[in-house]
Amino acid sequence: MLGRTASAIFWMYRYLERAENTARLLExxxxxxxxxxxxxxxxxxxxxLATLGLQQAxxxxxxxxxxxxxxxxxxxxxxxxxxxxxxxxxxxTNARAxxxxxxxxxxxxxxxxxxxxxxxxxxxxxxxxxxxxxxxxRRVSTMVRGTTHGSMLRNEAYSFSRLGTFIERxxxxxxxxxxxxxxxxxxxxxxxxxxxxxQWDTVLRSLSAERAYRWLNAGRMDARSIADFLxxxxxxxxxxxxxxxxxxxxxxxxxxxxxxxxxxxxxxRQFDMRLRxxxxxxxxxxxxxxxxxxxxxxxxxxxxxxxxxxxFNS
Amino acid sequence: xxxxxxxVRGPYAEYQAWLDEQxxxxxxxxxxxxxxxxxKTGITFNVYGExxxxxxxxxxxxxxxxxxxGEWRRLSRxxxxxxxxxxxxxxxxxxxxxxxxxxxxxxxxxxNNAAWLPQMVGFTPPGGVYTHITGIDLVRTGPDEFLVLxxxxxxxxxxxxMLENRETMMAMFPELFSRVKVCPVSDYPRRLAKSLAACAPxxxxxxxxxxxxxxxxxxxxxxxxxxxxxQMGAELVExxxxxxxxxxxxxxxxxxxxxxxxxxxxxDDDFLDPLTFNPDSMLGVPGIMDVYRAGRITIANAPGTGVxxxxxxxxxxxxxVEFYTGEKALLPNVxxxxxxxxxxxxxVLSNLEELVVKEVHGSGGYGMxxxxxxxxxxxxxxxxxxxxxxxxxxxxxxxxxxxxxIFTKKGLAPxxxxxxxxxLCSPDGVDITPGGLTRVALKKGSLVVNSSQGGGTKDSWxxxx
Numbered sequence: 116m117l118g119r120t121a122s123a124i125f126w127m128y129r130y131l132e133r134a135e136n137t138a139r140l141l142e143x144x145x146x147x148x149x150x151x152x153x154x155x156x157x158x159x160x161x162x163x164l165a166t167l168g169l170q171q172a173x174x175x176x177x178x179x180x181x182x183x184x185x186x187x188x189x190x191x192x193x194x195x196x197x198x199x200x201x202x203x204x205x206x207x208t209n210a211r212a213x214x215x216x217x218x219x220x221x222x223x224x225x226x227x228x229x230x231x232x233x234x235x236x237x238x239x240x241x242x243x244x245x246x247x248x249x250x251x252x253r254r255v256s257t258m259v260r261g262t263t264h265g266s267m268l269r270n271e272a273y274s275f276s277r278l279g280t281f282i283e284r285x286x287x288x289x290x291x292x293x294x295x296x297x298x299x300x301x302x303x304x305x306x307x308x309x310x311x312x313x314q315w316d317t318v319l320r321s322l323s324a325e326r327a328y329r330w331l332n333a334g335r336m337d338a339r340s341i342a343d344f345l346x347x348x349x350x351x352x353x354x355x356x357x358x359x360x361x362x363x364x365x366x367x368x369x370x371x372x373x374x375x376x377x378x379x380x381x382x383x384r385q386f387d388m389r390l391r392x393x394x395x396x397x398x399x400x401x402x403x404x405x406x407x408x409x410x411x412x413x414x415x416x417x418x419x420x421x422x423x424x425x426x427f428n429s
Numbered sequence: 430x431x432x433x434x435x436x437v438r439g440p441y442a443e444y445q446a447w448l449d450e451q452x453x454x455x456x457x458x459x460x461x462x463x464x465x466x467x468x469k470t471g472i473t474f475n476v477y478g479e480x481x482x483x484x485x486x487x488x489x490x491x492x493x494x495x496x497x498x499g500e501w502r503r504l505s506r507x508x509x510x511x512x513x514x515x516x517x518x519x520x521x522x523x524x525x526x527x528x529x530x531x532x533x534x535x536x537x538x539x540x541n542n543a544a545w546l547p548q549m550v551g552f553t554p555p556g557g558v559y560t561h562i563t564g565i566d567l568v569r570t571g572p573d574e575f576l577v578l579x580x581x582x583x584x585x586x587x588x589x590x591m592l593e594n595r596e597t598m599m600a601m602f603p604e605l606f607s608r609v610k611v612c613p614v615s616d617y618p619r620r621l622a623k624s625l626a627a628c629a630p631x632x633x634x635x636x637x638x639x640x641x642x643x644x645x646x647x648x649x650x651x652x653x654x655x656x657x658x659x660q661m662g663a664e665l666v667e668x669x670x671x672x673x674x675x676x677x678x679x680x681x682x683x684x685x686x687x688x689x690x691x692x693x694x695x696x697d698d699d700f701l702d703p704l705t706f707n708p709d710s711m712l713g714v715p716g717i718m719d720v721y722r723a724g725r726i727t728i729a730n731a732p733g734t735g736v737x738x739x740x741x742x743x744x745x746x747x748x749x750v751e752f753y754t755g756e757k758a759l760l761p762n763v764x765x766x767x768x769x770x771x772x773x774x775x776x777v778l779s780n781l782e783e784l785v786v787k788e789v790h791g792s793g794g795y796g797m798x799x800x801x802x803x804x805x806x807x808x809x810x811x812x813x814x815x816x817x818x819x820x821x822x823x824x825x826x827x828x829x830x831x832x833x834x835i836f837t838k839k840g841l842a843p844x845x846x847x848x849x850x851x852x853l854c855s856p857d858g859v860d861i862t863p864g865g866l867t868r869v870a871l872k873k874g875s876l877v878v879n880s881s882q883g884g885g886t887k888d889s890w891x892x893x894x
Contacts, residue, residue, distance in 0.1 A: 117670050118681045211471070211646050214655035215665040219470070226471050271683060373684050425683040429669055 118426030120213045121275045125427070127209035127225070128259075128279035134202040135256035136287040136321075138249045140166060141186055143320035145245060147313060148182055159317070160185045166294040169195065187240040190248060199252055200236050203229050206259075216272040220262040228255025271372055275425075277365040282418045285358035286411060291321050292345055293407040296338065312336050318345075322353045342403055343395040355410065359387045362417075369425075377424035379417060386413050430495075430834050430843075432572070440497040440892055443609045456491055456836045459601045463489055466600065472593050472652055488885035489594060490835040491601070494846055494867040498612075498894040501863055504567070504575055504850070507760035509859045510750060512563050512852050515582060515737055517753035519559035522736060523549045533748050541820075542742075543790070544583075544735030546698065548705060552722055554731040555630040556856040561693075561729035562621070563852040564588075564866075568763070569831040576763045576828070577746070578847060582730060582737040584695050587866040587886075588851050589653035592617060592660075594888040595864070610893040612863035618660035620853060620860055621693075625661075627855035628727050629690045637690035639663040640680060642671070644696050644712045654695050663693070673716040678726045691727040692717075698732045740789045740823045741767055764826055768819040777824040778815065781808050784824045785876070786815065799876060801827050830876065833887065835869060845870045847878050848889060863891035 144163040148156035160180040164170040172195055173188055190199045207229045210222055232255060235248045260280075267273045295318045315336050319325040328344050349356045366383055370376045390410075398406045422428070430441045437445045467473070467486050496504075521527055522545070528534045539545045564585025566578040595614050599606055622639060629637035643654035645667050658665035670680050671689065679686035694701065700710040705718040720726050736742060742749075744765040750758035766773035768786075777784060786798040798811040815822050832843035850865035867887040868878035878884040 116683055117664060117666060118683050119667065119670050120665075121683050208646065211651070211655070215659040215663075222471065223469055227469055230468065375684075426681050426685075429672075429681060 116216060116271045118428070120216050121271065121425050122422065122427035123209040123213035124216060124272055124275040125279040125421070127206045127213065128276045129283040130202045130206035130209065131225075131256045131259055132280050132283040133287070134199050134206070134252050136284070136291075137167060137189060137199050137202070138252035139323060140291065140321045141189060141245075142249050143317045145182055145186070145249075146320065147317045151313070156180070156182070162294055164189075166290050167197070169197065183240055183242050183245065186245050190240055191236040200232060203232055203252070203255060213272070218262070218266040220266040221259060224258040224262045225255065228258060231255070269368075271369065274365050274369050274372070277361060278421055281358040281361045281365070282414060282421075284353055285355050285362075285414050288322060288345060288353050288355060288358070289407045289410050289414070291318060292342065293404060293411075296342075296403050296407075315341055324351060324353065327351055338403075339395055339399060342398065346398065347393075347395060356390060359383075359390055363387050377420075379420035379424045382420050383417055386417065430492075430832075438572075440495040440500075444493065444495060444605070447605055447608055459491055460836060463491065463597050463601055466597055467593075470593070472589070487590065487880045488871060488883075489597065490869055490871075490885050490887045491598075492834050492836055492841065493598065493888045493890045494833045494848070494869075495890045495892065496848075498892050500573065501612075501891045503573070504760070505861050505863075507575070507758070508565050508850060508852055508861055510754055510756065510759050511565060511577065511580070511746070512560065512854055512859050514746075514750040514753045515563065515580060516557070516559050516854060518749050519582075519731070519734055519737070520553065520557065521753070523733065524551065524553075528749065528752050531752070533752055534742075534745055538739070538741055538745075539736055542736055542739055544698070544733065544739065546733035548718060548722070549731070549733040554628075554721075555724065555727045556628040558628050558729075558854050558856065559731040559734050560737070560852075560854055561625060561628060561731075562588075563730075563854065564849045565760075565852060567760070567848045567850070568828060568846075569848075570828050571831070575760060575848075577760050578763055579740075580737050580743060580746070581849070582734045583697070584730065585849070585851065586650045586653055586695075587849060587868075588617060589656040590886050591851065591862075591864055591866045591889065592656075594866075594886055598888045609890070612891045612893050614862050614864040617851065617862045618657060620862065621657070622661040622663065624853040624855040624857070624860060625691045625693060625727070625729055627857045628729065630724050630727050632725070633690040638688060639691045639693065640666045640671075640689045642666055642668070642692050642694040642696055644668075644700070648695075650695065657693075664689075668696070668710075668712045668714055671714040671717070673714065673720055676720065676723065676725060678714060678717055678720050689726065691729065693729045698735060701728070701732060738790075740765075740787055741769070741820075744823060763828065766824040768815060768822040768824060773824075774815075774819045777822075778812065781812060783827060785827055786811065786822055786824045789821050789823060799827070802874070802876075827876070833867070833869065835871065835885070835887075842873070844873070845876050845878065846887065864889045 140163055144159050147159050151159065157180040160182065161170065164173050164185065167189065169189065176194065177184060188195055192198055207225050210217060210225045214222060232251050235251055240248060263276055295314055316325065318341065319328050322345065324345065328341065332340055344351060344354065346355045348354045349360060351357055362383060366380055370380060430438060432438050464486065467489065473486055518528065522539060529536050560582045562585060564581035564587065566581065567575045568578050569575050591614055625639050626637050639661065641654050641658040641663050643651060643665060645651065655665055664680060666680050671678055672681065672686065674686045677688045678692065679688050696712045699707045700712040702713050702715065702718040703710045704715045721728055743762065744767050746762055747758045766777050768774045768777055777786065782800045784800045788796040798808065800808065830845045833846045834841040835844045846867050846869045848865050848867050851862055853860040867889040869885050869887055870876060870878045871883060871885050
C-alpha cells in the first residue's frame with residue numbers, strides 16, 4: 116500500500132483513540148468534582164488539563180476552573196487547536212484520504228460519528244449536555260473499532276490501524292498515571308488519606324479500569340498495586356504491557372506481509388523486552404516518574420521509526 | 430415523461446402505474462431518507478469559494494429518467510460512431526492533419542487552442558487510444574430526437590453519481606425494481622478497470638497496476654476519485670506519491686517504489702508535469718511526460734484531448750464524423766453559429782434575446798448568456814464582450830428541451846434535463862454502460878443543469894426491452 120495511505124490510517128486511529136481517552140478523562144474528572152469541595156475540584160481540573168498538555172493554553176485564557184468551562188475548552192474551543200472535535204475531524208479527514216483502503220462500514224461509522232458530534236458541539240457545553248457529548252465521542256470510537264474488527268481484511272491497512280491505536284493508547288495510559296502520581300502527590304504525607312484513594316479511583320476510571328482492578332484486588336487501593344496493574348497486567352487492554360504485546364504481534368504481521376523486518380522491529384523488540392522483564396519493585400526503586408518519562412519517550416521513538424521505515428512521508 | 434397530447438409515454442407507463450398506487454407523502458419521506466443516505470456515505474462535492482458549506486450534496490430527485498431499450502440502442506450506435514471519430518480525429522490532429530489539408534477544418538481552430546499540445550505531435554498513445562473515457566452530453570428535443578450538446582473528452586466527471594443514484598433508488602424503492610426491468614449500471618467500475626488494463630503499455634505485466642491520480646481531498650470531485658479507485662481495486666494516488674524512478678513512473682509504497690502501468694488521472698493537462706507544463710504545479714509528476722513519450726506508461730485520457738472540448742471544434746463535429754467514418758453522423762449537433770464568421774456574428778448580434786451564447790473554452794455553465802432569461806442590461810453587457818472578441822464565442826438556439834418531472838413540495842412538476850452517458854474506449858472496442866448521468870435544472874424554466882449552479886441529478890434508467 117502507499118506510504119501516504121498507511122500514514123493516514125495510522126493517524127486516523129491515533130486521533131480516534133486520543134479523542135476517546137480524552138473523553139474518558141473528562142468523564143472521570145467530572146464525576147470526581149461532583150463529590151469534592153471546590154478547592155479539590157479546581158485541583159482535579161488542573162490535573163486533567165496537565166495530563167492533556169493544555170494547562171498553559173487554558174490558563175492563558177481563564178483564571179477560574181468551572182467544570183463546564185474546562186470541558187468546553189477541551190471539547191470544542193476554537194482557540195484550543197487540540198480540541199476533541201478537531202481530533203474527530205482529523206480522524207475523518209484521514210479516513211477520507213485513505214477512503215479506498217478502508218471498508219464502507221468503517222467510513223460510515225466515522226462519518227456518522229463526526230456528523231453527530233459536530234451537531235452536538237455546535238453550542239457551548241453545559242453540565243446538562245456534557246455526558247451526551249462525551250458518550251458520543253466514545254461511541255464513534257467504539258463503532259469504528261467494531262466495524263474495523265468486523266469488516267476489514269487482515270492486511271497492511273489493518274496492521275497500521277492497530278499500530279496507531281496502541282501507540283496512542285500506551286502513551287495516554289502512561290501520561291495519566293504519571294500526572295496523578297507526580298503532580299498530585301508532591302509529598303508522601305497524602306498517601307493513604309481519603310483524597311489519595313479518591314485520586315486513584317479517578318485514575319482507574321479514566322482508563323475504564325475501576326471494575327477490573329476492584330475485581331482483582333478486593334479493596335486494596337495503593338499506588339504500587341495500581342501501577343502494577345496499569346503497567347504490567349497483560350490481561351488489561353489498556354495496560355502498557357498489553358499495548359506492547361499488541362504492537363509486537365502487529366509488527367510481526369507486517370514483517371510476514373513484507374517478507375522482511377524494518378529497523379522499527381529491532382527497536383520494538385528491545386523496548387518490549389525491557390518492559391516485560393521489569394517488576395513493579397524495579398519500577399518503584401528507580402522511580403515511577405522516571406520510568407514513565409522514559410516509556411513515553413521510547414514509545415514516541417517507536418512511532419517515528421514506524422513512520423520513517425514505512426515511508427509515511429516523501 | 431408525457432407525450433404532447435398529455436398521455437404517459439411508453440417507457441414511463443409501468444412507473445406511472447406504480448406511482449399511482451403509492452400513498453401521498455411517500456416521496457417526501459423518501460427524499461429526506463435519501464438525503465440522510467448521501468450524507469452518511471459522504472457523497473458530497475465541494476464548491477470552490479464557499480467556506481461555509483465545505484461539503485455539499487448535489488440535490489437528488491427521486492423520479493427516474495426513463496429511456497426505452499430501443500431508443501438506447503439507436504443512441505448507442507450514434508455515440509459509438511462519435512467516439513471512434515473523436516479518437517481518429519485526435520490521432521490525425523497530432524500526426525498528418527489530413528482534415529486540415531483537405532480544407533474541412535480551419536487550421537486556426539487548433540493553433541489558437543490552449544488545449545492543443547505540441548508535445549503530443551507525432552506520438553501515438555499505447556493502444557492508439559486518446560479518449561479512454563468520454564462523456565457525451567445529450568439533450569432530447571422530441572420523440573426519438575437526441576442532439577449532442579457537448580463532447581467531454583478531457584476528464585468527464587459524474588460517473589459516481591450514475592452509480593450511487595442507482596444504489597439509492599434500489600435502497601429506497603426495492604419493489605419498483607422487481608416490477609420494472611432496468612439495465613444494471615453497477616459493473617461500470619469493473620468495465621473501466623478492464624478497459625484501462627487493455628490500454629496498458631507494451632511490456633506491462635499481464636495484470637497491470639492501475640492508479641487513479643487525484644489532486645487530493647480538497648478537490649471538488651474527490652469523492653468520485655476515491656469511489657472509483659475503491660470500486661476498481663486500484664490505488665488512489667496524489668502527485669506526491671509518484672516519482673520517476675529507473676525510467677518508470679513509480680508510487681511510494683510502504684516497502685519502496687512500485688511501478689504504475691496505467692494512470693487514470695483526474696488532474697488537468699496543465700498540472701500533469703511541472704517539467705513540461707505549469708512549473709508551479711504540485712499536483713503532477715515531474716518527468717512523467719518523458720516516460721509517457723517513451724511508451725512506458727498509459728495516461729488516461731491522453732494529454733491534449735481537451736481540443737475536442739472546444740465549442741468551436743464541436744461545431745465541426747458533423748464534418749469530423751463524416752471525414753473519419755465515411756458515414757453521416759447518426760447523432761446531430763445543436764445548430765451552432767460560430768461568431769468568428771462575420772455573417773454568423775451579424776445574425777447573433779441581432780438575435781441575442783433568442784440565443785444562448787457560450788465561450789468557446791468555457792465550461793460548467795459559467796461565462797454564458799441565456800438570451801430569453803436575461804435582462805436588457807445583461808444582454809448589453811454581453812454584447813460588448815462579444816463584439817470585442819467574437820472568435821471566443823459560439824451561439825446556439827434556445828432549444829425546446831424535453832422535460833422530466835421532478836418531485837417538488839407541490840407535487841410533480843416538469844423540469845429540463847440532459848443526459849451524459851459514459852463511454853469507454855480501448856483496443857478491444859467501445860463500451861457504453863446503459864444509463865448515464867441525468868442532470869436536471871431545479872428552477873422552473875431554467876436550462877442550466879450544472880451542479881455548480883444549483884442543478885440536481887436523477888437516476889437514469891435504460892429499460893430491458
